[in-house]
Amino acid sequence: MVYKNLFINAILRTILLAVSCYLLAYSHVKFNDWLINANLIILILVQVYLMINYFNRLNERLADFFTAIENDDISFALNPKFREEKYKKLAAKLINISNKIKNLRIENEKQHFFFKYIVENVDIGLIGFNENGKVEFINKAALDILNLKKINTVTDLEMVSPNLPGRLLKNKTDGQLLIKTMQNGMMVPISIKIKEFKFYDKNIILTSFQNIKAELEEKELDSWQKTMRVLTHEIMNSIGPIVSSIDTISDILSKEKKEGPKPLAEINEEMIIDTLKGIQIVKDRSIGLNTFVKNFRQLTSMPKIDARPLNIKKLFDQICFLFKNDCKNENIKIITEIYPYALEVIADKNLLEQVIINLVKNAIDALQSAKDKKVHLKAFIDYSNRVNIQVIDNGQGIKEELIDQVFLPFFTTKKNGSGIGLSWAKQIMKLHGGDVTLKSILNKETKITLTF
Numbered sequence: 162m163v164y165k166n167l168f169i170n171a172i173l174r175t176i177l178l179a180v181s182c183y184l185l186a187y188s189h190v191k192f193n194d195w196l197i198n199a200n201l202i203i204l205i206l207v208q209v210y211l212m213i214n215y216f217n218r219l220n221e222r223l224a225d226f227f228t229a230i231e232n233d234d235i236s237f238a239l240n241p242k243f244r245e246e247k248y249k250k251l252a253a254k255l256i257n258i259s260n261k262i263k264n265l266r267i268e269n270e271k272q273h274f275f276f277k278y279i280v281e282n283v284d285i286g287l288i289g290f291n292e293n294g295k296v297e298f299i300n301k302a303a304l305d306i307l308n309l310k311k312i313n314t315v316t317d318l319e320m321v322s323p324n325l326p327g328r329l330l331k332n333k334t335d336g337q338l339l340i341k342t343m344q345n346g347m348m349v350p351i352s353i354k355i356k357e358f359k360f361y362d363k364n365i366i367l368t369s370f371q372n373i374k375a376e377l378e379e380k381e382l383d384s385w386q387k388t389m390r391v392l393t394h395e396i397m398n399s400i401g402p403i404v405s406s407i408d409t410i411s412d413i414l415s416k417e418k419k420e421g422p423k424p425l426a427e428i429n430e431e432m433i434i435d436t437l438k439g440i441q442i443v444k445d446r447s448i449g450l451n452t453f454v455k456n457f458r459q460l461t462s463m464p465k466i467d468a469r470p471l472n473i474k475k476l477f478d479q480i481c482f483l484f485k486n487d488c489k490n491e492n493i494k495i496i497t498e499i500y501p502y503a504l505e506v507i508a509d510k511n512l513l514e515q516v517i518i519n520l521v522k523n524a525i526d527a528l529q530s531a532k533d534k535k536v537h538l539k540a541f542i543d544y545s546n547r548v549n550i551q552v553i554d555n556g557q558g559i560k561e562e563l564i565d566q567v568f569l570p571f572f573t574t575k576k577n578g579s580g581i582g583l584s585w586a587k588q589i590m591k592l593h594g595g596d597v598t599l600k601s602i603l604n605k606e607t608k609i610t611l612t613f
Contacts, residue, residue, distance in 0.1 A: 170215060174208065174211070174212045174215070177208055178205065178208050178209065178212070181201060181204050181205045181208060182205060184201055185198060185201040185202065185205065188201060280298075280300050281300050281301060283300070283302060284302055284371075285302060285369050285370065285371050286300060286302040286303030286304070286305070286306040286307065286369065286370035286371070287299070287300045287302070287303055287367065287368070287369055287370075288300075288303050288312065288315075288367075288368045288370070289365050289366065289367050289368075290314070290315050290365070290366055290368075291363055291364065291365060291366070292364050292366070294314045294315040294316060294326070294330065295313070295314055295315075296312050296313055296314060296315065296317075297363075297365060299312055302370075303370050306351060306370045306371070306372050307321050307342070307351075307370060308321075308342070309321070315329060315330065321340070321342050322340050322342065325338075325340060329353070329355060329366070329368060330366075337352070337353065337354050337355065338352075338353040338355070339351070339352055339353070340353065349372055349374050350372070350373050350374055351370055351371065351372055351373070352370075352371045352373045353368055353369070353370055353371075354368070354369045355367070355368050356368075396450070400446075400450075402442055402443075402446050403442070403443050403446045403447065406439040406440075406442040406443050406446075407439070407443065409435070409439050410435075410436050410439040410440065413432045413435055413436055413439075414428070414432075414436065466508075466509040466512060466589075466592050466593060467509050467510075467511075468507050468508055468509055468593065469507065469508075469509075469510070470505045470506075470507055471505060471506050471507070471508050471510050471513065472503070472504075472505055473499055473504050473505065473506060473540045473548075473550065474497075474499055474502065474503070474504075476510070476513070476514060476517070477497045477499065477538050477540070478497075479514065480514070480517055480518060480521060480538070481495050481497065481538075483518065484521060484525070487525060488525070488536070491525065491528070491534065492534060493525060493528060493534040493535070493536060494534065494535050494536070495535075495536045495537075495538065496535060496536070496537045496538070497537075497538045497539075498537070498538070498539045498540070498541075499539075499540045499541070500540070500541045500542075501542075504540055504541070504542070504548065506540075506548045506550070506613050507593075507613070508593055508613065509589075509592075509593070512589050512592075513589070513593075513611075515589075516585075516586045516589050516590070516611070517538075517550070517552065517611075519585070519586060520552040520586065520609055521536060521538075521552060523583075524536045524552055524553075524554035524556065524607070525554075526556075527554050527556030527557050527558070527607060528554055528555070528556040529556075529557075530556075530557055531554075531555055531556050531557070533555065534555070534556075535554065535555050536552070536553070536554050537551070537552075537553035537554070538550075538551070538552060538553075539551040539553065543612075547595075547612055547613060548612075548613040549610055549611065549612050549613075550610070550611040550613075551608055551609065551610045551611070552608075552609045553606060553607070553608045553609075554606070554607050555605065555606055556607060557603070557604055558601045558602055558603040558604055558605060558606065558607050559599070559601040559603075559607060560603065561601075567583050567599060583597070583599075583609075586611075590611055590612075590613075593613055594613070595611060595612050595613040596611075596612050597609065597610070597611055597612075598610045598612070
């Protein structure tokens with residue numbers, strides 16, 4: 162309505178002004194009467210004044226309208242200036258828009274309090290700080306986990322760990338840290354995850370803190386239980402035949418009621434042969450048990466690493482040379498891929514070389530029934546700026562239910578395997594601050610990744 166009135170008013174006032182100007186010109190030429198001309202000039206000036214005043218009042222109404230919208234003030238719609246017929250629709254729109262804005266604000270406040278409640282009540286500590294290290298928000302769980310009362314800037318975390326602020330700022334893009342702090346006289350492990358995101362015009366670094374002492378203890382206990390089951394199984398496999406053989410020898414050389422040894426006259430050649438067989442079994446199983454103990458000792462006494470810059474291209478070339486004849490005889494193709502070409506890793510050359518040799522041996526063993534036999538050695542830098550070395554084969558693979566067990570000491574899927582290769586590799590990678598992961602698809606691909 163206001164726009165229609167404006168259009169009609171503008172046309173009528175323009176027409177009237179044009180007619181007045183025409184009459185002034187006509188009167189000046191036709192009559193040249195100063196009184197008539199003066200009246201016409203006054204009329205034109207009054208019309209110009211009224212037109213300017215009309216548009217000024219309209220501008221004021223519109224300015225007040227938009228100010229009301231900006232301030233979400235629906236009470237302005239009840240102002241007498243808006244009760245006129247031509248402004249009723251404008252007032253109605255103002256009320257409608259104001260109600261929508263108010264509903265949006267209510268919804269935003271609900272969401273704000275909802276998320277604030279969640280952040281304050283989760284068991285995981287959360288701290289958000291900007292690029293300058295100023296803390297934007299922090300929840301109670303973070304203060305409890307870090308054993309602090311207040312944090313204003315990230316540098317306040319020096320009380321938890323002297324190097325923690327620098328590490329948080331350095332690893333601010335999808336980083337993960339593990340620190341240990343003293344709480345009530347006990348060493349507590351804390352896992353820290355870091356994520357950077359943009360919030361309006363600010364870059365916020367979100368860090369989550371979690372006490373993982375219980376989880377680590379549970380994992381450690383579970384690992385010990387699995388290890389003990391394997392140890393018990395292997396020891397019983399050796400002791401069982403030894404005990405059985407000793408009982409057999411005892412039966413051969415003893416009287417019927419075990420009242421003493423048999424007289425030499427009753428011992429024949431067959432008994433002597435059976436006795437020797439039993440002794441040989443005892444010897445073989447004793448040697449096997451001794452080997453098992455040596456392997457276990459090897460796992461529990463890890464060497465110290467001598468970490469230095471190591472060119473992966475040279476490492477791969479040496480390994481390919483070592484397996485050149487084996488691969489030729491078995492018709493296996495070894496493929497190497499390194500990106501970037503001059504990629505280096507900080508590692509102990511001898512230990513890392515031995516780990517990869519063991520992995521390549523496993524890969525070659527897995528290719529016995531494959532048609533197009535391939536072993537793929539791959540090295541690259543992942544999205545977290547970590548060096549990855551992979552040994553990939555297209556052999557028989559490992560069943561999904563066995564993948565979690567392959568890193569257990571003495572667990573093996575091979576008939577003549579010792580079961581210490583992957584477990585040893587995992588411990589060597591832990592010494593380097595890294596890890597070993599395995600993914601396998603039956604009869605398609607097995608991929609072992611060393612991550613530094």
